[in-house]
Amino acid sequence: MSSPNSGGEREKLVSKLPAHLQQALKVRAAQLQIDMQDAVTNGIQAWRNCSDDLPTVNTAGADSFGTYLPEGLYEDFKVDCRERGVSYIQGLAQSVVLWLADNPAGVQRTTRRIVVCNQKGGVGKTAVSAGLAQAFAEDPSVVGAAADAAVGGLRVLLVDYDPQGHLTHQLGLTAIPAGEESLITHMLHREQAKQPLLDLTVVISGDRFGGRLRILPAAFDAFLLDSGLTMFRGPREATLERALAPLEEHFDVIVVDSPPSLGLAMDAALNYGRQRDDEKPGSSGLVIPVEAEDTSAQAYGMLIQQIDSLSRDYDLAIEQLGLVVNKFDSRRGYIATSSLEKWKSLGSPPVLAVVPDVKEQREAVRKQRPLLDYAPDCEQAHRMRQIARGVKTA
Template structure:
């Protein structure tokens, strides 16, 4: 389907593409300062020049996408697709995928001190730590970074919500590696998240059922001299494989939380604010009480171990201004703190709950939703 576009001697081309691929193209083109039509044009030329079979792009859930190609290129692409036995929509999708794969995100992070470590924590449950950890990790992967998402909560909500099984009590696990009780390498436990644009860049370390015992065992273990270093020692082997490690923490102030806070500290030679803690909160008073307890725990760790732990920001989650004064005044109170700042306000909408029910990543299930855009805003702040 074409229509002349005389001003640039181009013609309009309409195809069907999945929302995740359109979004990745939009983000990458913006990062590189390239017009989308020029990116697609380069991809089509590259696809036509390389006759080798290319991997099929998943176009399930595709919707309308339009761009402008130089006059005549549409016909040439259509002819090539016919010769190769490839549907036109698949040809366009493969062309865009080829361009994305050969034009990497410029926002690669020098890993002179290992992966950047982002801890998502709050003593209060039900504030959306899991949703925010998952959404931020997905957004960073969408930007082209390699991301490891750690389910450090023994309840295992993150693991289950992404359609995976928790490790059994007798299985190797992160907890066992922290305690020196596991054989093999930790990277062998990673599960790839393949949906949408995440293939090859986003990995999950599932939760384990024995993690409920971790606090008690950390109190007596002799595997590490300083118990707060247990998580860092276990994850050390993964750091050079990833740009970011995102840790979804339990709603706890115990030893395991101490290990996560220590892991997020600013390391020697690391720029301040590179790694640290994001605190999900709700626009209501109990979140403020829980934050006070977390803040005290962080300060105690700083004082006891002489380290620096950066509070990177609040994420006000499940916000609904229609709830009136309680919600709006509480949001203002979070903003008035100033340091750390409010880095995002995520609305109370149905897409996140639907994604959880379907056991799909939010940015795959609803890539154009307000919640997905809020997650991307956090990721953009992180990589700038």
């Protein structure tokens, strides 16, 4: 299987590995449809983050083994081996054993689908979508703060599902012009599509992401999506899933930045984020940005009505993974503070994070750079990682 990871800068790891581990790694990666280089990368990252004393692996008779790692990871790995007093061969063997244990055979890997939504405009859906995706893709080894427990290293696709295209523009890209092949083509006129949707995705630059983060840009045609769905012959609520399904094998997480709408396009997004039959609870669902003020609560109520209606009509389990209270500023007084307490008092869905209204996000947008690349240590960046941790453990 090919992987977007292969598009990032990589360097060759040359070491040795027992033949039985090489065979187990090859078979398990094939079973789970994962590139071996990604499996070894994830194993090494897990080994570097593991504070437990790991059992020694018998490496007698180890054979030559080579793969490619994200640039810089091999050197960091060798430094860790020296500090732990183990050979590179032993460290690699322990990493592979860890990966095999964390990725058992017979477990079907399901791509997590996270839909960031709220029909109210201006609550920060785009900022939360981008920040969450960046936190999932970020190299865990570069996150220094102890509070930011590693959640990254995943292959992530950002889908700009909003015809306004703010997400696309903020990352320095251009929306796909009307009439050209796009996500909308694959939703409404799949038989006319001439290229795989994966070919339309673009790698988001940033050393912290290692080629793991991609975006499917917005399409101007999306302004007509609701009317196109009205005339669509077939299950309209399944159109987004049908379009994105071929992409899922290439990504661990797909994050959808939804439009401020309660129309048919939103029905398709909600359906895409539902819990599938082979999926455990908390794997996929909705992240809902809100603000600490009254109109945001009213908009949330309308979204809940749509979720309930769609769930009843089609017998779906659509899980709210959590709320994000965005652009919070306690200096706004009683309305802000009391509204925040009301959001927290809901209990379910939980408040994943309270994101302050500070300048770094606006600066990153102006410079058309990912927030976690532009200001990785700012308060907002830490809150994005907090959201990712909350979603990961939901």
